[in-house]
Amino acid sequence: xxxxxxxxxxxxxxxxxxxxxxxxxxxxxxxxxxxxxxxxxxxxxxxxxxxxxxxxxxxxxxxxxxxxxxxxxxxxxxxxxxxxxxxxxxxxxxxxxxxxxxxxxxxxxxxxxxxxxxxxxxxxxxxxxxxxxxxxxxxxxxxxxxxxxxxxxxxxxxxxxxxxxxxxxxxxxxxxxxxxxxxxxxxxxxxxxxxxxxxxxxxxxxxxxxxxxxxxxxxxxxxxxxxxxxxxxxxxxxxxxxxxxxxxxxxxxxxxxxxxxxxxxxxxxxxxxxxxxxxxxxxxxxxxxxxxxxxxxxxxxxxxxxxxxxxxxxxxxxxxxxxxxxxxxxxxxxxxxxxxxxxxxxxxxxxxxxxxxxxxxxxxxxxxxxxxxxxxxxxxxxxxxxxxxxxxxxxxxxxxxxxxxxxxxxxxxxxxxxxxxxxxxxxxxxxxxxxxxxxxxxxxxxxxxxxxxxxxxxxxxxxxxxxxxxxxxxxxxxxxxxxxxxxxxxxxxxxxxxxxxxxxxxxxxxxxxxxxxxxxxxxxxxxxxxxxxxxxxxxxxxxxxxxxxxxxxxxxxxxxxxxxxxxxxxxxxxxxxxxxxxxxxxxxxxxxxxxxxxxxxxxxxxxxxxxxxxxxxxxxxxxxxxxxxxxxxxxxxxxxxxxxxxxxxxxxxxxxxxxxxxxxxxxxxxxxxxxxxxxxxxxxxxxxxxxxxxxxx
Amino acid sequence: xxxxxxxxxxxxxxxxxxxxxxxxxxxxxxxxxxxxxxxxxxxxxxxxxxxxxxxxxxxxxxxxxxxxxxxxxxxxxxxxxxxxxxxxxxxxxxxxxxxxxxxxxxxxxxxxxxxxxxxxxxxxxxxxxxxxxxxxxxxxxxxxxxxxxxxxxxxxx
Numbered sequence: 001x002x003x004x005x006x007x008x009x010x011x012x013x014x015x016x017x018x019x020x021x022x023x024x025x026x027x028x029x030x031x032x033x034x035x036x037x038x039x040x041x042x043x044x045x046x047x048x049x050x051x052x053x054x055x056x057x058x059x060x061x062x063x064x065x066x067x068x069x070x071x072x073x074x075x076x077x078x079x080x081x082x083x084x085x086x087x088x089x090x091x092x093x094x095x096x097x098x099x100x101x102x103x104x105x106x107x108x109x110x111x112x113x114x115x116x117x118x119x120x121x122x123x124x125x126x127x128x129x130x131x132x133x134x135x136x137x138x139x140x141x142x143x144x145x146x147x148x149x150x151x152x153x154x155x156x157x158x159x160x161x162x163x164x165x166x167x168x169x170x171x172x173x174x175x176x177x178x179x180x181x182x183x184x185x186x187x188x189x190x191x192x193x194x195x196x197x198x199x200x201x202x203x204x205x206x207x208x209x210x211x212x213x214x215x216x217x218x219x220x221x222x223x224x225x226x227x228x229x230x231x232x233x234x235x236x237x238x239x240x241x242x243x244x245x246x247x248x249x250x251x252x253x254x255x256x257x258x259x260x261x262x263x264x265x266x267x268x269x270x271x272x273x274x275x276x277x278x279x280x281x282x283x284x285x286x287x288x289x290x291x292x293x294x295x296x297x298x299x300x301x302x303x304x305x306x307x308x309x310x311x312x313x314x315x316x317x318x319x320x321x322x323x324x325x326x327x328x329x330x331x332x333x334x335x336x337x338x339x340x341x342x343x344x345x346x347x348x349x350x351x352x353x354x355x356x357x358x359x360x361x362x363x364x365x366x367x368x369x370x371x372x373x374x375x376x377x378x379x380x381x382x383x384x385x386x387x388x389x390x391x392x393x394x395x396x397x398x399x400x401x402x403x404x405x406x407x408x409x410x411x412x413x414x415x416x417x418x419x420x421x422x423x424x425x426x427x428x429x430x431x432x433x434x435x436x437x438x439x440x441x442x443x444x445x446x447x448x449x450x451x452x453x454x455x456x457x458x459x460x461x462x463x464x465x466x467x468x469x470x471x472x473x474x475x476x477x478x479x480x481x482x483x484x485x486x487x488x489x490x491x492x493x494x495x496x497x498x499x500x501x502x503x504x505x506x507x508x509x510x511x512x513x514x515x516x517x518x519x520x521x522x523x524x525x526x527x528x529x530x531x532x533x534x535x536x537x538x539x540x541x542x543x544x545x546x547x548x549x550x551x552x553x554x555x556x557x558x559x560x561x562x563x564x565x566x567x568x569x570x571x572x573x574x575x576x577x578x579x580x581x582x583x584x585x586x587x588x589x590x591x592x593x594x595x596x597x598x599x600x601x602x603x604x605x606x607x608x609x610x611x612x613x614x615x616x617x618x619x620x621x622x623x624x625x626x627x628x629x630x631x632x633x634x635x636x637x638x639x640x641x642x643x644x645x646x647x648x649x650x651x652x653x654x655x656x657x658x659x660x661x662x663x664x665x666x667x668x669x670x671x672x673x674x675x676x677x678x679x680x681x682x683x684x685x686x687x688x689x690x691x692x693x694x695x696x697x
Numbered sequence: 698x699x700x701x702x703x704x705x706x707x708x709x710x711x712x713x714x715x716x717x718x719x720x721x722x723x724x725x726x727x728x729x730x731x732x733x734x735x736x737x738x739x740x741x742x743x744x745x746x747x748x749x750x751x752x753x754x755x756x757x758x759x760x761x762x763x764x765x766x767x768x769x770x771x772x773x774x775x776x777x778x779x780x781x782x783x784x785x786x787x788x789x790x791x792x793x794x795x796x797x798x799x800x801x802x803x804x805x806x807x808x809x810x811x812x813x814x815x816x817x818x819x820x821x822x823x824x825x826x827x828x829x830x831x832x833x834x835x836x837x838x839x840x841x842x843x844x845x846x847x848x849x850x851x852x853x854x
Contacts (some may be wrong), residue, residue, distance in 0.1 A: 008792070010790075011789070011792075011794065012787075013784070013797065014788070014789045015789075016797075017794050017797030017800050018776065018778060018784075018785045018788055018789070018794060018797075018800050018801075018804060019732075019772065019776035019777075019781075019785065019801075020730075020731070020732025020733070020771070020772035020773050020800075020801040021732070021773070022797055023731070024734065024798060026731075026734070026735065027725075027731035084853070163832070164830075164832050165832060166734075166736040166742060166796070166798045166799050166830060166831065166832055167734065167736065167796070167797075167798040168736070213797070214796060215734070215796045215797065215798030215835055216795075216796040216832050217796075218832070237750070248738055249736065249737040249738055250738075301770060351797075428745070457796055458795035458796025458797065458833045459795065460795070480734075540760070556839050566787055589792040589838075590792070592838075593792045593793065593795055593833075593834060593838060594834035596834060596836075596837050596838060597795065597831075597833045597834045597835040598835075599835065600835035600836075601832070601835075622737065622741070623736075623737045623739075623741045623742055623830065624737060624739065624741055628830060628832060629836075630823075630826070630827040630828075630829075630830065630836075631822070631823040631826035631827055631829075631831075631836040631839070631840060632823045632824060632826075632827045634835060634836055634837065636837050636840075636841075637835070637837060649774050674793075
């Protein structure tokens, strides 16, 4: 098998998905299964002072905090969120209890008979209560502001983004006397398992977690499922029966995690010669009622403070603010989309205010191989951005169009974003927290089983991992088996997040395959294992936030061309072009699929998707209110993948899943800015905002 | 008691389910056909699409009583037909599937579109898919799959 690994193949799960035979969580119904429904708090902040529960008919029960044998905390990176409200309510819709039983209508009528009395407190919705503060400097930090000739300052704001995976959240708990199992639409089986061990106060062999075929996730099934998984296992233990909890769309949109809204203030110290001496940046994230992953999201945002540019002096700080709103959490890009939007707008706004050519200014500061990163590490791997930029400009006819649209008043505009994304966990995450383990088992009939906890949620690793291992071992793909992960069978290779799956887990699998090749004994069982070891040259200090924040970076260019209706201010996409460096595509079509889908999510984050809360309540709770693009709202996208193999990635592969989203919002915002000739400082750039800019801005 | 009689995937069925029940629940629960998926429950996402008398309908907002005397085809049966297999192959070739939850509905939408208009333009294809939401693919690989059918397999429709 000497074929180029990038050559696309038919994905292994295509058949079952197209023919409707793939089993998603709601398609599974265990014998004797009971349904569960969540009763939620109806205040944003306060205390429960009394609860009145009705008499329950036989086979029905209320499951609340008193049924928890372990800790009433969802164990995740920052452990502050209860599984069920005990007394204190921190957001509207916070789960108080489950009603479980056989018949859904009976459950609903019992829900209506429950009465909860509250004592309310004044809720906080503003960015005032910081629970996490971080900062770092580069070079002389803010000292350069003293010698600045001019200081340019802008504040950028981004809104919520809802994942809208088409399959809502869902989990099933199965009961056996000495073991509880959880099947779910989840990204991270071991996150869930650790949370379950904590809530049940049990040993690791008393709980098992299995992923069901997952209908989309985008980060929304990273940490959130641990909450509902904890709730249903507590219910299963009480009822000694299987429990199924499936969210409806409205419940999913109103009460599950979303992308953090952000306020980012950037000040640039400018010299008399129009050099950018340094930046002072502050990012504030709305964490919602509980911290959860917000500290890690904040870090990724802060580290992206210079985007694809090298700026010598930086003073970067950030805060996670706690508000009495639904908790925000992981979403593809994880803090980077907010910051990359701000940085890309800022560099254009600096150019405008200095009356410099934006392209020339950007080129001057574009990061190059060997440059010092924002956190004073180094870009060790070759950066091929100049080449990529040339390619993107040629594909889109950028130069001619930007000139034309900047001068003619024709309601058209073009925008180009440059960006990077760190692959794998931030800082020492991989080495200290995750410590990934992978195994390959060859059975007696020479079939090779991939034993990792990575989940396929549509991004195609069921196919690409099998392809990778088959390629390495030079055996047919059919000889390689990769089932949905089950924690009783697979080691903890870490969560399926952070653009780490192919580069880190796939990298370990490639090494394991080399090992297996050496130890291959025909018709005998052989097991090999690999563990993650941080490359020697990677240094990181968690305290000072100094060093190499990521082992490698993927890079991208997005160009978006739009037309803005002069009367309604509606924005129509005219063209979309992209160039990406993901090292090496393990399957070209899989990466192009990520490119199409990720970028459309990014563009619509920038121009379409509005979600707001009013008095702590999410206002857009259906797909009628919260608009995501349809097939009519997009155009064919032209995408180029550049080969730039990363020495430590499998066949040179780096991360790809998140990269494709993060440049979309700034590219479309810049295009609209080009069309209307006004400063865009917030997303989404909806017609109402454009109208306001045209009138006042 | 009221009986609803209809044709489900080519066979006549009679059910005593309440005629006001959602067709989606009846086909998924009473008949065990889990190909149609519930994505939104309000007729917006197309995850639950089925063919009723050869036209795409959202089973989540169709009361069971409405299909009395009609023919209902779900993905399970349609996928086995020659057209179903042809659509499947085009979806496979063009990378039209990621998480797959919208895919059965997309296949049904493709059939409904091509049945009414065997030679749609790109704009007509986008219009034809606009009742089906997909959050993974950005739609373009699905549109390309259908365009390939228009070019090569037009005679099947």
